[in-house]
Amino acid sequence: MPGENLTRAEAIERAAVVHGVESYAIDLDLTTGAETFSSTTVIRFTAAEGGATFLDLVAPHVREIVLNGRALDVAAVFTDSRIALADLAADNEVRVVADCAYMNTGEGLHRFVDPVDGEVYLYTQFEVPDARRVFATFEQPDLKAPFQLSVTAPARWHVVSNQPTPEPVAAVHATEPAVEAARWEFGATPRISSYLVALVAGPYAVERGEVTSADGRVIPLGVFCRSSLSQHLDAEAIMATTRQGFAFYEGTFGVPYPFDKYDQLFVPEYNMGAMENPGCVTFTESYVFRSKVTDAVRERRVVTILHELAHMWFGDLVTMKWWNDLWLNESFAEYASTLATAEATEWEAAWTTFNAMEKTWAYRQDQLPSTHPIVATIDDLEDVQVNFDGITYAKGASVLKQLVAWVGREEFISGVSAYFRKHAWGNTELSDLLVELEATSGRDLTAWSKIWLETAGVNTLRPEIGTDADGVVTSFAITQTAPADHPTLRPHRLGIGFYDVDATGAVVRTRTVQVDVDGERTEIAELVGTERPGLVLVNDDDLAYAKVRLDDASLAFAVEHLSRIADPLARSLVWGSAWDAVRDGETPASSYVDLVLGNIAAETESTTVRTTLAQLGLAVRSYVDPARRAATSERVGDTLWQLARAADAGSDLQLQLVKYFAALSSTSAHVAPLRGLLDGTVVLDGLAVDTDLRWELLEGLVLLGDADEAEIDAAQAADDTATGRQAAARARAALPTVAAKERAFSSVVDDADAPNAIIRATASGFVHVVDPAVLEPFAQRYVDALLPIWETRSYHIAEELIEGLYPAPLASAELRDTVRGWLDAHPDAPAALRRMVVEGLAGTERALAAQAADAA
CATH class of the missing domain: 1.25.40 (Serine Threonine Protein Phosphatase 5, Tetratricopeptide repeat)
Structure with missing residues (x-):
């Protein structure tokens, strides 16, 4: 990718020359053909008089560049992705006319042709540096501006951007005069960063609603997807989640929704889950469910909807100055969306899901050689591209949960609310947030920030428990270790839970204490003199960000009684501890296979099932001793099929077990049930073998050599x-x-x-x-x-x-x-x-x- 990078030093230098960007006027003509579209950009900005800077643009052909009325030699000033601007005035206007390219990579302006009906669908994806593929821009987040778009497109299309869609006026189609075209002239956005500008266009299907904001405004809602998918679009459910999010965030933050409308668009061939374009949020269309999906996927859609809505405040209203503070966007949105899911929607066990999915991701990422601090060193655009990872999202959110436990939720929320009000429509750094949190909590967060946000690595916490002959605790300590490459020991506010079997046979919590752990060893005096329970769970309620081990007695108890632990979060913590010990080579992978096969059928939380079965697959195919892999794989397939047959009819567990049986089948004996499910000769009560499940069953047969390319062609x-x-x-x-x-x-x-x-x-x-x-x-x-x-x-x-x-x-x-x-x-x-x-x-x-x- 030569010539398309931008360094932080260059961005700082450019911001010193460009004092402010007053406005963008962007005119796009989407009727010029299937390869390129016409882009005209007029930017007004103030600058150091006599200074020089550059614009960003990636385009196959630049036709015209005019600076302050002076036509520039395109060949002389446009190289790679930059337009050089010299001899600037105090007040400047630059006009750039270019032919920009449609993309099929999910970057810039992506063009997709629906194989069902031949219709064309467009959408933009600009984060991190891809607005420059559509219009000339100062491509860095701290040079915010109002953006005004005008778009020419086929008249029958929907054209959607950040601002409310205006009434179109008649226009001429550039390449097909017989086709009716129209022009949409959108109002100017508030001051936002270039990566947040959005455009979605095509014959999308739409359903509309509204929500009343805390300040009394009626905010229009729209939910869009391709026409050929519209029969599967459950827009009311999506808007219901959105309304719950509006009420929760406005009530919690004390700051009304800052934009004029809220459209959510499910677009094809998307590279990620979603993108928080203000008022024009784009989502992967895999969230339009054409077949039955697991509860884990349905919950994930809710979390994603609320994550993007949280960004309207975290990232859109207030934006990081440079990408080293990306966590100010993503960690906060991740934390806030889980909080909102747990407290404002039916998915009350969202923190269990967070532990099973997000924290597993964070722990895995934090143990890679590429781990980095949450506040990362971002020297250029290539650095930030690879930092959309488990540290920036999941570890950051986990650390925020720890911070809330430390300073108090009310104090934390008050600080965040003050941060929004103080920095609305501006750009911030870490210190700007810490100032507000210190003011509301009364705590000095300098040391906390250095330890938690500015160092990398994850600690491991282990209990050391001494008991007498009667089972009474005589000593209790938590030891903390850190990896050699990242030796920081951190303070942790965490819970310690005691769990035992009750009269009904369930394993329930009998006691919990919240303690502060710091340094290599922390004595927990208040637990001395108590009767030792069957299970001692460090990090009860999952407040801390740390790997946790069970002592030997607790591990033996947990393995025996895992399926009877009543609290799903406690179970998730045990599942996570067991898996992490396998990843660290402390526990044989074969024992983890036994644990999963013996207990997964009793697990009630869909995401825990999904995560655990995925880890089972990795264990059997990569972590088990190769000498026993074939036999273990056969047993896994056999057992998953047995459990699927025994699962409740139509249950989420049944569906997940069938899916993973198809994915992990390994012997000729597994062909018959897969083939039978596919052709209808084997029936599981309540299991709908729908379109997407048929593909998974077919792929299982492909893996076993029982289906060939001709059968794949027929299925397609x-x-x-x-x-x-x-x-x-x-x-x-x-x-x-x-x-x-x-x-x-x-x-x-x-x-x-x-x-x-x-x-x-x-x-x-x-x-x-x-x-x-x-x-x-x-x-x-x-x-x-x-x-x-x-x-x-x-x-x-x-x-x-x-x-x-x-x-x-x-x-x-x-x-x-x-x-x-x-x-x-x-x-x-x-x-x-x-x-x-x-x-x-x-x-x-x-x-x-x-x-x-x-x-x-």
């Missing part, structure tokens, strides 16, 4: 939709032969035409294997492709390929040595590229250590 013909084509690409890539893997690899690496969603699906199928030996030829093939991918693809496509095609299932010394060899031979490779490769290698090294522990 029956479901020739965007989702069907992606499922078919994944299934073809899962065919268990070296030749099929080579076709899949080549189709996305050697051929640059595949769109982002097909690349993602193909990579997912490529690494889905029963016998990892089929991937052995691809270790060298993978590393040989790294630099060509990085040098020729956009960032998001490079990321999809480099992370998605890493042949992790090999989990072998040969893969480790091949990847190490590439890293050693390319010390000067771009840092973001090296980080992705290092993270893949770290996974392989961890798998090898786990295999050794399992074999011991």
Whole structure:
């Protein structure tokens, strides 16, 4: 990606020259053809007189650049992604006319053609640096401005942006005069950052509603999706969650919703879950459920809706000055959305979900060689691209939960509310938030910030418990350790729970105390003299961010009684502790397989089931001793099928067990139930074998060699939709032969035409294997492709390929040595590229250590 980076130093220098951006007027013509669109940008800004700076623009053709009435030589001033502006006046106007390119990568202005009806759908995705693919801009978050868009498009389309959609006026279609066109002239936005500008256009279906804001305004709501998906759009449920979020956030923050309307648009081939464009939030259309989904996915949609709504305050109203404070956006939105989900919606166990999913992500990310502080060092755009990770989102939110426990919820919320009011429409840094929290809490947060936000790594907490012959606690301490690379020991406010079997046979909490833990060892005097329970749970209620171990007696009790622990959060903490011990090579992976197979059928929380079964898959295919892998895989498949047959009819558990049986099937004996479910000769009461489940069953048969490309082609013909084509690409890539893997690899690496969603699906199928030996030829093939991918693809496509095609299932010394060899031979490779490769290698090294522990 030569010539498209921007350093923090350059951004600081530009902000010193550009004193303020008064306005953008952006005129886009979307009727100029299928490859490019016309973009005219007029920017008014003040600057240091006589100074020089640059604009950002990525475009195949720039037609005109006029600065303060003076036409500039395009060839002389436009290079790579920059337009040089020299001899500035105090007040400036620059006009740039360009032909910008539609993308199929999910960046800039993405263009999608629906295979169902041939309709064209467009949407923008600008975070981090991709507004410059649509209009000329000062592409950095602290140069906020009002943005006014005018858009010419087919008259029958919906055209949606940050501001309310105006009545269109008749216009001329640039390439098809017979086609009726229209022009939409949107009002100017409030002062926002360039990455938050949004445009969505096409024949979307829409359902409308409204919500009354705390200040009495009636805020229009819109929910959009492609026309061919509209029969599946449950807009009322989406708007109900939105209304709950409005009431919760406005009531909690004490600041009314800051924009004029709130549209939510589910768009095709999206790279992420959602994006918080003010008043024009875009979501992955996988949240439009065309088939039955698990409760985990339904809850995740609620959390995502509330996450993006929280961004209207965290990130949109108040925005970080530079990307090192990205956590001010993402950590806060993650924390706030979980809080809102738990307290304002039906998903009252959202903190259990947070522990099972988000904190698992955070702990995993924080143990990689690439871990970084929450307030990260961001030297350039490539740095920030790779920092949309488990540290910035999940660890940051976990640490905020810890901060709330430390300073008090009322004090925390008061500080945040003051922060919004003081910095509305501006840009901030960490210190701006700390000032407000210190004022409301009365605490000096300087030391807390340095320890929690400005250092990396996760601590491990272990109980040390002494008892006498009668089972009375004679000593109780919490020990804390830190990894050698990140040796910081931190203070923790946490709970310690005592759990025992009650008269009904359930395991319930009998006592809990909240304590402060700091340093290498903390004595807990108040627990001395009490009777030792069956289970002692450190970090009860999950207030702290730390890995937790159970003492030997508690571990034995938990393994025996896990399914009877009444509190789902306590169960989640035990599940998490057991898994983490496997990842660290302290517990054999085979014992974790036993734990899951023996207890998963009693688990009530959908996300805990989903996360645990995914971890079971990783354990059996990468962490179990290779000498026993085949037998263990067979047992896992057999047991999952038995449990699915025994599960309650139509239950969420039944659906998840069938899905994971299909994903983890491994022997010829598993063919019959998969084939029977697919052709209807095997029936499970309450299980609907709908379109998406049929694809999962078919892929299971593909893995076992019982379905071929012809059957995949027939399935695609029956479901020739965007989702069907992606499922078919994944299934073809899962065919268990070296030749099929080579076709899949080549189709996305050697051929640059595949769109982002097909690349993602193909990579997912490529690494889905029963016998990892089929991937052995691809270790060298993978590393040989790294630099060509990085040098020729956009960032998001490079990321999809480099992370998605890493042949992790090999989990072998040969893969480790091949990847190490590439890293050693390319010390000067771009840092973001090296980080992705290092993270893949770290996974392989961890798998090898786990295999050794399992074999011991």
